[in-house]
Amino acid sequence: MRVILVYDISTETKEGVKRLNRVRKIARRYLDHVQKSVFEGELTEGEIEKLKFELQCIIDNDEDFVIIYKMPPSIMIERDILTNTNDPTSNFI
Template sequence: MNRIKKICRKYLIHLQKSVFEGAVTEGQYHKLIGELRSIIDDKLDFVVVYTLPDGNKLNRTILTDTPDPADNLL
């Protein structure tokens, strides 16, 4: 978790525990995702990235293979 936080802090603002927020360029976004993918454990970690490409529509991307804990939400 500390390695993930360290990477996220390079690009984003640390809000609380494991929540980060910020505006990044497309290049920074791809670097961030690449760095995260290089260290996360697909079977143990659960990493979700939310993007607002047009400022309105929310996209949710899960970077790992672990079950989504929000699958049972209505």
């Protein structure tokens, strides 16, 4: 499946900063880092479940926000990045 992962980890505490770093490390093992808190890629259902399990072991359910969008692999997703951030992957994914 085509996957888009977005997270918003509360970094108001030292623990939150640690969680953010650990979440980013896990996300990088599974997906391409688009920018800041957005990751994309192609994963099997099994890989998605493993990713979710690893993230859930770390995130704070009340403080943090993590969302995974899952879409059929064949679809055409167009991506507009409105800022000067580098776009490590092509405009069509």
